[in-house]
Amino acid sequence: MTGLTMTSPLLKTPATGATATVRVPGTSANLGPGFDSLGLAVSLYDTLSITVLETPALEFELSGEGVESLPRDASHLVVKTMDLVWERLGYSRGGLRVSASNVLPHGRGLGSSASAIVAAIMAANALVAPADQQDDAWVLQLASELEGHPDNVAPAIFGAVAVSWQEAAGFASAKVMPHAGVIPVAAIPDVELKTERARGMLPATVPHADAAANSGRAALLMHALSAEPTLLLAGTRDYLHQDYRAEAMPGSAALVAQLRQEGHAAFISGAGPTVMTLANGVEEAELIVHRINELGASTSMPAISGVSWRVLRLQVDLEGAKVEVHPSL
Numbered sequence: 147m148t149g150l151t152m153t154s155p156l157l158k159t160p161a162t163g164a165t166a167t168v169r170v171p172g173t174s175a176n177l178g179p180g181f182d183s184l185g186l187a188v189s190l191y192d193t194l195s196i197t198v199l200e201t202p203a204l205e206f207e208l209s210g211e212g213v214e215s216l217p218r219d220a221s222h223l224v225v226k227t228m229d230l231v232w233e234r235l236g237y238s239r240g241g242l243r244v245s246a247s248n249v250l251p252h253g254r255g256l257g258s259s260a261s262a263i264v265a266a267i268m269a270a271n272a273l274v275a276p277a278d279q280q281d282d283a284w285v286l287q288l289a290s291e292l293e294g295h296p297d298n299v300a301p302a303i304f305g306a307v308a309v310s311w312q313e314a315a316g317f318a319s320a321k322v323m324p325h326a327g328v329i330p331v332a333a334i335p336d337v338e339l340k341t342e343r344a345r346g347m348l349p350a351t352v353p354h355a356d357a358a359a360n361s362g363r364a365a366l367l368m369h370a371l372s373a374e375p376t377l378l379l380a381g382t383r384d385y386l387h388q389d390y391r392a393e394a395m396p397g398s399a400a401l402v403a404q405l406r407q408e409g410h411a412a413f414i415s416g417a418g419p420t421v422m423t424l425a426n427g428v429e430e431a432e433l434i435v436h437r438i439n440e441l442g443a444s445t446s447m448p449a450i451s452g453v454s455w456r457v458l459r460l461q462v463d464l465e466g467a468k469v470e471v472h473p474s475l
């Protein structure tokens with residue numbers, strides 16, 4: 147690794163030749179009643195490698211999700227985010243090679259934008275001089291600002307279940323380890339729904355009775371997730387967002403209703419349209435996978451069978467994003 151160089155009296159540059167690689171999990175936000183506050187990390191991972199080049203070029207090696215549609219210039223979310231990190235830390239960017247292996251589907255409610263932002267911040271932070279590097283609380287603050295809410299970025303950074311909140315001093319998050327029996331099952335539809343559109347469907351106010359009922363379920367959910375998974379069905383009941391957004395994802399709304407009627411803790415993952423179900427043990431997880439495939443193939447519920455579902459039995463990721471830096475050879 148070459149030493150840090152000065153491009154102006156004020157700005158430093160990251161060390162040329164170094165590569166930072168970040169492996170970041172996807173996340174499921176809201177978990178039913180935890181709108182904009184609860185989320186959990188799942189065992190689906192994007193990998194981002196950033197190499198600082200000697201030339202001013204921006205090179206992209208993208209694979210997987212978004213390969214056809216993502217921009218290959220400074221407007222790419224990863225580059226925009228890294229530029230902001232370096233600006234705040236007093237650095238300027240030269241050339242970069244951005245290598246991304248994208249597994250998380252975009253606009254499906256699995257936190258792809260949050261994971262991209264977290265990976266970019268962690269890579270940029272790892273490439274500055276050790277004395278300038280910031281801690282995870284700083285990463286959480288900046289990532290939440292960029293994403294607009296902390297419920298996806300917190301579990302992407304820390305893993306497990308994250309309970310996040312905001313006060314005058316900024317965003318904060320507590321990590322809660324889930325009961326070992328909790329198994330997330332994702333049903334990912336082949337249609338995209340932009341978070342921005344889903345947020346636009348929410349009302350400005352909700353009835354006090356709904357807010358009160360929702361508070362009770364969110365509190366119950368934390369107990370169910372950490373200690374008593376038999377209560378997951380009751381704990382994942384939401385009153386604040388899913389009904390208001392159902393029109394934009396009728397197949398997902400129908401699948402959530404059907405699975406809940408059959409006793410499974412299903413909810414819309416993030417802003418949708420992925421349906422997440424939290425199983426209590428392997429046997430229930432296998433049953434849920436089988437049942438979703440069956441409903442998708444049956445003609446008796448056209449709202450569900452009219453959508454093509456990719457069903458994945460996952461695990462809760464307990465560690466969150468990991469970064470490694472390789473100096474130049």
Ligand SMILES: Nc1ncnc2c1ncn2[C@@H]1O[C@H](COP(=O)(O)OP(=O)(O)OP(=O)(O)O)[C@@H](O)[C@H]1O
Pocket residue numbers: 173175192212216222223224246248251252253254255256257258259260262298339340341342415416417418
């Ligand atoms: N790995 C990535 N690299 C660059 N841009 C990305 C990446 N992942 C997501 N994005 C950008 O974020 C957009 C998707 O963000 P959006 O908030 O709509 O959905 P999401 O994050 O997948 O879902 P949710 O927030 O509901 O969990 C993509 O269309 C793309 O512009």
Ligand SMILES: N[C@@H](CCO)C(=O)O
Pocket residue numbers: 175176181182183295297298341344345387416417
């Ligand atoms: N809490 C967010 C998650 C998606 O980014 C929402 O439901 O809009």
